[in-house]
Amino acid sequence: xxxxxxSATTAEITAKGRTTGAVRCMNCMExxxxxxxxxxxxxxxxxxxxxxxxxxxxxxRIRGPVWDVNRRLTEEAMSKxxxxxx
Amino acid sequence: xxxxxxIAYINLTTGEIETKPIPISIRxxxxxxxxxxxxxxxxxxxxxxxxxxxxxxxxxxxxVLVGTLxxxxxxxxxxxxxxxxxxxxxxxxxxxxxPEMRWAGFDHLVIKGKAxxxxxxxxxxxxxEIRDAENIWGKTxxxxxxxxxxxxxxRDIKILTIGPAGEKLVRFANVMTEIKNAGGRSGxxxxxxxxxxxxxAVRGTMDLKIERPAEALEYNKRVIxxxxxxxxxxxxxxxxxxxxxxxxxxxxxIRTRNFQANQFEYCDDIEPESIDEHxxxxxxxxxxQVHCRAKYIIPDGPYKGVYDEGPEYxxxxxxxxxPGCKNLVNLLVGNHLLNMYGLDILETGSLIAWAMELYEKxxxxxxxxxxxxxxxxxxxxxxxxxxxxxxxxxLGDILAEGGLRAAEKIGKGSIKYLIHVKGMSNLHSDERPxxxxxxxxxxxxxxxxxxxxxxxxxxYGLPEPVLRRIYSQPVAYDGPxxxxxxDYEGKPWEVRWQELCYEAVDxxxxxxxxxxxxxxxxPNFEEWSRLLYYNTGLEMSPLDIWNxxxxxxxxxxxxxxREGLTRKDDWLVxxxxxxxxxxxxxxxCGVTIDREKFAKMIDEYYEHHGWDENGVPHPETLKKLDIxxxxxxxx
Numbered sequence: 223x224x225x226x227x228x229s230a231t232t233a234e235i236t237a238k239g240r241t242t243g244a245v246r247c248m249n250c251m252e253x254x255x256x257x258x259x260x261x262x263x264x265x266x267x268x269x270x271x272x273x274x275x276x277x278x279x280x281x282x283r284i285r286g287p288v289w290d291v292n293r294r295l296t297e298e299a300m301s302k303x304x305x306x307x308x
Numbered sequence: 309x310x311x312x313x314x315i316a317y318i319n320l321t322t323g324e325i326e327t328k329p330i331p332i333s334i335r336x337x338x339x340x341x342x343x344x345x346x347x348x349x350x351x352x353x354x355x356x357x358x359x360x361x362x363x364x365x366x367x368x369x370x371x372v373l374v375g376t377l378x379x380x381x382x383x384x385x386x387x388x389x390x391x392x393x394x395x396x397x398x399x400x401x402x403x404x405x406x407p408e409m410r411w412a413g414f415d416h417l418v419i420k421g422k423a424x425x426x427x428x429x430x431x432x433x434x435x436x437e438i439r440d441a442e443n444i445w446g447k448t449x450x451x452x453x454x455x456x457x458x459x460x461x462x463r464d465i466k467i468l469t470i471g472p473a474g475e476k477l478v479r480f481a482n483v484m485t486e487i488k489n490a491g492g493r494s495g496x497x498x499x500x501x502x503x504x505x506x507x508x509a510v511r512g513t514m515d516l517k518i519e520r521p522a523e524a525l526e527y528n529k530r531v532i533x534x535x536x537x538x539x540x541x542x543x544x545x546x547x548x549x550x551x552x553x554x555x556x557x558x559x560x561x562i563r564t565r566n567f568q569a570n571q572f573e574y575c576d577d578i579e580p581e582s583i584d585e586h587x588x589x590x591x592x593x594x595x596x597q598v599h600c601r602a603k604y605i606i607p608d609g610p611y612k613g614v615y616d617e618g619p620e621y622x623x624x625x626x627x628x629x630x631p632g633c634k635n636l637v638n639l640l641v642g643n644h645l646l647n648m649y650g651l652d653i654l655e656t657g658s659l660i661a662w663a664m665e666l667y668e669k670x671x672x673x674x675x676x677x678x679x680x681x682x683x684x685x686x687x688x689x690x691x692x693x694x695x696x697x698x699x700x701x702x703l704g705d706i707l708a709e710g711g712l713r714a715a716e717k718i719g720k721g722s723i724k725y726l727i728h729v730k731g732m733s734n735l736h737s738d739e740r741p742x743x744x745x746x747x748x749x750x751x752x753x754x755x756x757x758x759x760x761x762x763x764x765x766x767x768y769g770l771p772e773p774v775l776r777r778i779y780s781q782p783v784a785y786d787g788p789x790x791x792x793x794x795d796y797e798g799k800p801w802e803v804r805w806q807e808l809c810y811e812a813v814d815x816x817x818x819x820x821x822x823x824x825x826x827x828x829x830x831p832n833f834e835e836w837s838r839l840l841y842y843n844t845g846l847e848m849s850p851l852d853i854w855n856x857x858x859x860x861x862x863x864x865x866x867x868x869x870r871e872g873l874t875r876k877d878d879w880l881v882x883x884x885x886x887x888x889x890x891x892x893x894x895x896x897c898g899v900t901i902d903r904e905k906f907a908k909m910i911d912e913y914y915e916h917h918g919w920d921e922n923g924v925p926h927p928e929t930l931k932k933l934d935i936x937x938x939x940x941x942x943x
Contacts, residue, residue: 227527227837227838227841231533231831231834231835232778232781232832232834233778233828233830233831233832233834233835234534234632234830235777236774236777236778236828236829237534237537237775237829239443240537240538240539240829241341244537246768246769248555248558248893249559249893249895250641251769254820257935270573272558275554276545276552276580277542277543277546277547278546279869281539281542281543283543283551283554283577284554284555284558285554285580285581286554286557286558286575286576286579287558289573289574292893293573293643293891294583295894296891296892296897298895299894299897300894300898303894304897
């Protein structure tokens with residue numbers, strides 16, 4: 223029982239895969255690394271652009287989309303999707 | 309020991325009070341908090357009773373780890389038949405009330421009957437007194453607490469109370485403690501109001517004996533490291549729960565203008581970073597290291613200078629995107645008023661947004677609104693409707709009855725625009741792009757629910773091996789798993805797993821932000837097994853705890869079935885299937901929930917539970933869980 227209670231738990235093992243300084247692109251879900259202090263960042267994989275905030279130093283988070291850019295990209299993608307269907 | 313706290317039966321009609329110990333056999337089956345409350349509910353509430361009548365029973369409890377050396381064990385649970393839905397009523401709140409109740413000698417209160425005039429309960433070190441509350445009837449949540457503390461001459465008293473909304477029997481009134489800790493959803497405030505029970509005050513100095521204190525402390529340090537090292541905790545400790553907004557609104561998961569869009573565009577002023585500019589610090593609940601509750605002072609307008617706490621992510625959506633309002637001060641004021649009235653923020657904001665859509669579609673007229681221009685984006689109308697609902701004035705009186713009753717009264721096809729499950733409004737999240745989240749809200753035992761089964765980590769695009777590792781313990785699972793939030797496959801198991809994970813924390817009394825809710829690396833069944841052992845001496849494996857949760861969840865199902873629930877209640881409103889989304893990233897845009905695939909998800913979800921195709925537990929499921937003889941009236 224004691225042995226059982228000291229070994230690493232599943233959650234502790236999962237935590238070993240944690241990354242810092244990166245966020246997931248909310249469109250393609252790839253990990254992206256904005257330069258320190260960047261206010262916006264374009265995903266190198268899918269071109270969607272995000273507003274970035276830094277709640278803690280070296281700790282980025284996506285605050286929201288760069289509205290005009292991402293709206294245009296979505297409209298283009300949806301338009302292609304519509305054409306594809308035809 | 310930490311398991312010696314009692315259960316008290318309080319009859320407000322007769323004034324009789326009886327206390328009993330809780331047998332260890334019952335503990336092992338239901339632990340405490342929500343789990344044991346569900347057992348009590350099924351045993352003490354007669355089928356078909358009026359939820360606002362004297363036959364309903366209110367249950368107030370602490371989880372079995374509350375007040376021990378385990379972190380974030382602050383949770384109070386309140387239960388009863390819901391005045392809003394007629395099904396399971398269940399609310400859970402943080403703060404400091406539950407630990408104090410345990411130190412005062414009690415784990416569970418069973419409150420029956422109805423007092424002749426307003427009363428409050430005063431519980432101190434094993435003694436319970438019913439006291440006159442006429443001087444606090446009509447007072448706000450914070451005023452009530454101040455008066456009671458003054459009256460009993462003790463600043464350390466912890467108080468659970470209802471606000472004016474609960475007194476007025478608004479069917480979605482909250483039970484509250486401190487300033488903003490809310491036992492929301494399902495109208496437990498109205499239940500207390502119907503009993504003329506304004507508040508419960510507790511003060512306790514009876515030690516909880518920790519079984520293995522040195523090991524409990526040492527192990528808890530490890531759990532604390534696990535929790536506070538998570539990125540989610542660090543962000544939450546900085547920005548509070550509104551930090552979630554950045555992700556969900558970015559991809560298109562925010563229900564906007566009732567249900568007319570799935571993204572609130574150009575809303576920078578109400579984003580968490582903007583709210584944070586007015587925060588004056590963060591606060592935490594008992595035993596928590598995350599501190600996710602923002603403290604703020606209203607910067608402008610008629611309420612300038614007023615202190616409050618929050619707003620939470622829920623308030624952020626209910627008071628901005630849903631009614632289409634982008635004004636930050638309005639959000640802070642609305643949050644403050646709802647806290648003072650003791651109203652469910654989510655339900656109130658959702659119903660006002662629904663009424664706004666009805667007004668814009670001509671279903672509600674100026675006559676119905678007494679001249680109020682109830683349009684999306686009208687900040688003043690939003691605030692005015694909060695007052696009217698709490699005071700039950702005009703259209704507010706109709707909305708105070710909850711969505712389904714209001715739709716019946718308004719008529720004219722208004723129900724088509726109501727966004728609910730089982731009569732309870734949905735969070736401001738838009739689940740059309742996310743089948744897993746849609747299944748969670750459709751099947752929730754207390755109605756549309758983002759807190760009782762949501763696999764939020766489904767949105768993170770985690771690799772399949774990681775998801776499989778998380779979701780394959782403490783019971784093996786070798787079915788499908790999918791990383792993409794657009795998929796239907798494998799999601800019923802995620803919902804089922806999260807359902808039991810959240811049920812378990814509610815039995816233990818631990819905050820959901822300390823388990824796998826917003827992040828994948830948080831403590832769960834394995835850690836709880838150890839915490840339970842060191843703190844209480846109860847030797848229960850992770851699988852044993854899973855089984856407790858399963859048993860308690862199945863009791864909720866049995867209660868609902870007894871009250872008339874059928875498979876058709878585990879369903880979404882038509883708009884989820886018929887109106888495609890219009891915003892967000894391409895994967896979230898132009899999508900609906902597929903009816904056929906969704907029905908199959910429900911079949912699979914029922915199978916995972918051991919329920920038949922109608923959602924009724926098989927006899928062998930009840931036998932396996934040892935609840936085939938309920939109600940057993942053991943307590």
